[in-house]
Amino acid sequence: xxxxxxxxxxxxxxxxxxxxxxxxxxxxxxxxxxxxxxxxxxxxxxxxxxxxxxxxxxxxxxxxxxxxxxxxxxxxxxxxxxxxxxxxxxxxxxxxxxxxxxxxxxxxxxxxxxxxxxxxxxxxxxxxxxxxxxxxxxxxxxxxxxxxxxxxxxxxxxxxxxxxxxxxxxxxxxxxxxxxxxxxxxxxxxxxxxxxxxxxxxxxxxxxxxxxxxxxxxxxxxxxxxxxxxxxxxxxxxxxxxxxxxxxxxxxxxxxx
Amino acid sequence: xxxxxxxxxxxxxxxxxxxxxxxxxxxxxxxxxxxxxxxxxxxxxxxxxxxxxxxxxxxxxxxxxxxxxxxxxxxxxxxxxxxxxxxxxxxxxxxxxxxxxxxxxx
Numbered sequence: 001x002x003x004x005x006x007x008x009x010x011x012x013x014x015x016x017x018x019x020x021x022x023x024x025x026x027x028x029x030x031x032x033x034x035x036x037x038x039x040x041x042x043x044x045x046x047x048x049x050x051x052x053x054x055x056x057x058x059x060x061x062x063x064x065x066x067x068x069x070x071x072x073x074x075x076x077x078x079x080x081x082x083x084x085x086x087x088x089x090x091x092x093x094x095x096x097x098x099x100x101x102x103x104x105x106x107x108x109x110x111x112x113x114x115x116x117x118x119x120x121x122x123x124x125x126x127x128x129x130x131x132x133x134x135x136x137x138x139x140x141x142x143x144x145x146x147x148x149x150x151x152x153x154x155x156x157x158x159x160x161x162x163x164x165x166x167x168x169x170x171x172x173x174x175x176x177x178x179x180x181x182x183x184x185x186x187x188x189x190x191x192x193x194x195x196x197x198x199x200x201x202x203x204x205x206x207x208x209x210x211x212x213x214x215x216x217x218x219x220x221x222x223x224x225x226x227x228x229x230x231x232x233x234x235x236x237x238x239x240x241x242x243x244x245x246x247x248x249x250x251x252x253x254x255x256x257x
Numbered sequence: 258x259x260x261x262x263x264x265x266x267x268x269x270x271x272x273x274x275x276x277x278x279x280x281x282x283x284x285x286x287x288x289x290x291x292x293x294x295x296x297x298x299x300x301x302x303x304x305x306x307x308x309x310x311x312x313x314x315x316x317x318x319x320x321x322x323x324x325x326x327x328x329x330x331x332x333x334x335x336x337x338x339x340x341x342x343x344x345x346x347x348x349x350x351x352x353x354x355x356x357x358x359x360x361x362x363x
C-alpha cells in the first residue's frame with residue numbers, strides 16, 4: 001500500500017513538473033480559459049446583477065480546471081506513443097493505471113493555475129468582488145473538485161487509449177461538460193432529461209461544493225459526492241485499462257502503427 | 258492569413274485557437290458590441306465576422322436583405338483585405354524561407 005501511494009505521489013510530482021516545464025504550454029493553459037471567462041464576464045455584466053457575476057466568476061474558474069484536464073488527459077496516451085514510452089510504461093512492473101493516474105491528477109492540478117488566474121482576472125479586470133463565506137470548506141472543496149476531475153480525466157485517457165485522435169475526443173468533451181455541470185448555466189434551466197447525466201459527472205458536484213462554500217451553504221455533501229464519483233471513475237478506469245491492454249496485446253495494436 | 262502565418266509558426270493549431278478566442282470576444286458573437294469598451298469596439302469594426310454577425314442578427318430580426326447589403330459589403334471588403342494581407346504574408350514568408358533555407362524550420 002505504501003509503495004502504491006509513493007508511486008502515485010512521485011508520479012504526480014514528476015508529471016506536474018514536466019507539464020509546468022513548457023512556458024508556452026503554461027501560458028496557453030492560462031490564456032485559453034481566460035477567453036471564455038472574459039466572454040462570460042461581459043455577458044453576465046450586461047445583465048447588471050452583481051450576484052450573477054460572482055456566479056460566473058466561480059463557474060469560469062472551474063471551467064479552467066476542466067479545460068486543463070479534458071484535452072491533456074485525452075491526449076495523454078497519444079503523447080506517450082509519440083515519445084516512444086508507451087510500450088515501456090505498459091510493460092513496467094506497476095499496474096498501468098498507477099502510471100496513468102498521477103498523470104491525470106497532474107493535469108487537473110495544472111487547472112488550479114487556471115482557476116486562480118480566472119479569479120484574479122475577474123477581480124482586477126472586471127471588478128468582481130468575490131467573498132468566500134467559508135474559507136475552510138472552500139479549502140476542502142477545491143482539492144475534492146480537482147481530484148474528482150482528475151479521476152474523470154483518467155477515465156477519459158484510458159477510454160480513448162485506442163484512438164489516434166484521442167485529443168480531439170478529449171477536446172470534444174470540453175464544452176458539453178461546461179454546460180451539463182452548471183458552470184455558467186444553472187442546471188434548473190436545462191431540460192429534465194439532462195439531469196441524470198449532470199449528476200453522474202463529478203464536476204457538477206465540485207462546482208456546487210465551491211459555490212456552496214463561497215455563499216455560506218452546505219458544501220460537505222457535494223464534497224462527498226466528488227469523492228464517491230471520483231472513486232467510481234478510478235474503479236471503472238482500472239477495469240477499462242485491463243480490457244484495453246488485453247485487447248491491444250491480443251491484436252498487437254498498442255502503438256497503433 | 259492564418260494559414261500564411263502558419264508557414265512560420267510551428268504551433269499553428271494553437272495559433273488558430275488563440276485567434277478563435279480573440280474573435281469570440283471581439284466580434285460580437287457572444288457579447289453585444291455595446292458592452293465592450295470603446296477600444297475593443299474599434300478593433301471589432303476591423304475584424305472579419307463582426308459585420309456578418311450583425312447582418313445575420315438583423316435578418317433574423319425581420320430586416321430585409323436590401324437593408325443589410327451595406328453591412329455585408331463591409332464584411333466582404335474586410336474579407337478581401339485579409340485575403341490580400343494573407344497572400345502578401347504567404348509570399349513574404351515563402352520568399353524568406355527560400356532565401357534563408359528555413360522553410361522546414363517552422
